[in-house]
Amino acid sequence: MDHYLSLILFTPLAGALLLLLVNKENENAIKWIANTVAFIGFVISVPLWFWFNPQQADFQFVERAPWIPSIGAEYFLGVDGLSTLLILLTTMMGFIAILSSWNAIHERTKEYYIFLLVLQTGMLGAFMSLDFLLFFLFWEVMLVPMYFLIGIWGSANRLYSAIKFFLYTLVGGVIMLLGILALYFYAHSVTGVYSFDLTMFHKLNIPYDLQWWLFLAFFLGFAVKVPMFPFHTWLPDAHTDAPTAGSVILAAVMLKMGTYGFLRFSLPILPEASRHFVPMMVLLSIIGIVYGALVALAQKDWKRLVAYSSVSHMAMVMLGMFALNPVGITGSIIQQLNHGISTGGLFLLVGVVYERRHTREISEYGGLSKVMPVYAAIFLVMTMSSIGLPTLNGFIGEILILQGVFVANKMWAFFAGSGVVLGAAYMLYLYQRTMFGKIENPKNERLLDLSHREFATFAPLLILAVWMGLYPAPFLRRLEMSVRHIVGRVNPQYEAKYAADCDTKPPTAEAIAASNNAAAKFLSLMPCDVNGNPLPATAAGQTPERR
């Protein structure tokens, strides 16, 4: 299997090319082909879960071929634990998104599925690329199909939202490109080789001044995509106006590009600058958490509410990441997957009622649990997963993030906790307004419950939510090496401190997760300070000296 990743990568694109040959009047054939291709794309990616070796620190399934030798760009693919999980998320959500469009899209079906499949290849490519230029290529390739998905099949304000999404992401992207080029020329001045090889960048020790600028350049690119406050304003518009599948892909996968970018590029390549910018990143994250949640609380539009909840959740992900310790980063990655599952699910749920009623106004609904019991039940699970109820996936991510952040700084943890509380508030308030009470709107009296196809789109999400909630160890095990590598680069003192000052090893994320139900064990594993005492406040996991 020398070309396993290429196979996963190009299956959707091949499907798109195949669709080009089909007559556009033949809607059924188009749907079947698109669904089959997406399903195959998912199925062939599943072995990645089993074949991936969690013990191996290097990138796996590596493919390497010259692409533009005169500038040293390569076709260089490979995965580690982080990208493996995100690739699996992508192939799964891609299939779900396509399946969910069966009845929703009747206009220009052929183009619609072609754009979705091309988008899929773009996203997979970005997660697989180990060549920075190749990564950027895939990163930008995603823009155009998404632009069309919003612009053609979106709702009322679609043109505005589409161009806003496009230009925002583009500005961030091109500034990032300049950063990439500066890094490239710097690497050449040190190593004498022109190359965009990421593994080589990971070994560089870049002077602090350059790191500072590069961090800002990359920050613009990634922060727009996450989106971090104050670059988030495109997101509610894009989500609200996108078709259901577009929202699902956008929320579940595309936002992860930004966080993935930080983890893959900013932290390991620019460790000193990353540490230096911790206060700024934390501040923006905390604002994002609280602000996103408060705005979500005030929404009258169902989809907009979920969109703002995304802002809040992704800010939580960023906060966990910039705790810069293994627990926080692990939590941040797990929470990315959770956000993909729960928010993807919530957007699907909005799509289901939107297909039946063609409105997203929350006040139009109420008492739906009477007519759509299955729907209400699934909605409940997704809501709880989003809130972070124990036994569901959201809890694992949140507890890890909170723990990592707590070790770093108690005050930050307080704000992160407030985000969880507010999250419960807006989600339960939404649930109460739409599902409970009497049916007061006669239009809702004869709504149909989920069809088998619709249920099929939710089934994998439900399974994953419960699985990750009850037994997250397989996920954590796959992330261990990636996280260790990132922390080793960005916060090298962290591990060294434990080795020197404590007799116990630093807690692995897995150990902590296993201990969540046993408080005593939990305490014994708590990080210790320089003197070896259990940690009361700020010392051990604290981000080390800043400039």
Next chain:
Amino acid sequence: MPPGISLSDFYYITPELVLTGGALLLLIADVLLPRAQRAALAWVTLLVLGVTALSLIPFASTRVEVAHGLLAVDQFALFFKVLFLGAAAITVLMSIPYLQVEGASPGEYYFLILCATLGMMVMAGGIDLITIFIGLETMAVSFYILAGFIKPSQRSNEAAVKYFLLGAFSLGILLYGMSLMYGLSGTTNLRVMAASFAGQEHDPRLVLAVILVVAGVGFKIAAVPFHMWAPDVYEGAPTPVTAFLSVGSKAASFAMLIRIFVEGMPTMGEDWRLLFWVLSVATMTAGNIAAVTQSNIKRMLAYSSIAHAGYLLMGVVAGTSRGITAMLVYLFIYSFMQLGAFGVVVLLRRADVVGDELKDFSGLSFRNPFAAFAMLVFMLSLGGIPPTAGFMGKLWLFGAAIDSHCYWLAVIGVLNSVVSLYYYVRIVVFMYLKKETVGSTPRLTPALGLVLGVAVLGTIFLGVYPRLLFELADASAKTLGVAGVTAALR
């Protein structure tokens, strides 16, 4: 035979001779052929261009100075010659349906296209001010006539007169600068000149010469503030001529620019790099901002082509061999996307519709999906979105700027490319998202289909696999004149 010129000199200019002979042949054929069969002249023109291209093959790795330094036959010139011949061929293909719709007689038209091509080829090879000027005049005069070729059209006449008056004026400025250069060095040969300018960097007369030549060349590449003619001429001239003007003439002028400044005045680098920095920023910014407000496609493409001249100037500002390579790469890529975009405008010109307004693009994706897709590719490429060629070109221009530590120039450049996407995407919005349509359905003729097909394939192929182009451009840039010049500029 005049002294100093040998028979071997004629061997080295075989391609130019073939092209001249072909052009004269065409003129005769025009007279001899009955009026009804004159459409066949287009194919004769293509044949001439093809033979000329074939005659370039023996010189693939030649590097000589012909006739005591009047012309250089090197890979730099070769690169441009291939570009000109390709652009001319695509222009001819586009012209077939266009002239039919306009009802214009094709005779002198194709002759003039060939003359313009000849002028460009001489410009690219010229390493002597005299040769360069002769090439420039040959090209410019052909274009003055071509711009006014649609005789009944008032816009076309206006374009020709404007272009002629402003062109003559700017040539005067350029000549004045050239005469100063000659007066100060006592030679018209650029390479000899370079040596005699060494150590005189602060001579105010020389600085004046630099300023005048920059202004003269600035007019030709339509750099702000010498760009005023471009939108009117582009809008009024027959569309294929506009396409050729914006690609061929621009590329030839950039070849001339590189020859004059990099080969002729390397020691004045400090001065002209600063001047071009200012021109570059002004050109891309003004070009893009003006393009945003246009509703006429040809005017919009005119402003966009002004902006692209601004991007291209970044390569000169970088002043390194990498910068020159990037310019060559970008010019090559630019010709595909720009010619393709004008090809779609030609397609929209039907008997009942002029087809150069933004609203004429409305609903194109329903009526002619291939043309709409082609235009989409060209617009994304002009805007620099991967996986199209435009991205690779911009990547390399910005890369050259960063490599020379012109960070702010690069930042201004990328922000400009974001602005440009706003108006490129607007065309896409009309094609894909609006449904109301005007006039008859635009149909692809075989010739136009070939143009769009080649341009689309070229744009995508060079975007995904630009390896060969990068290597060729790199080799060409390295053959440029004094070997140490570009390195000395670092």
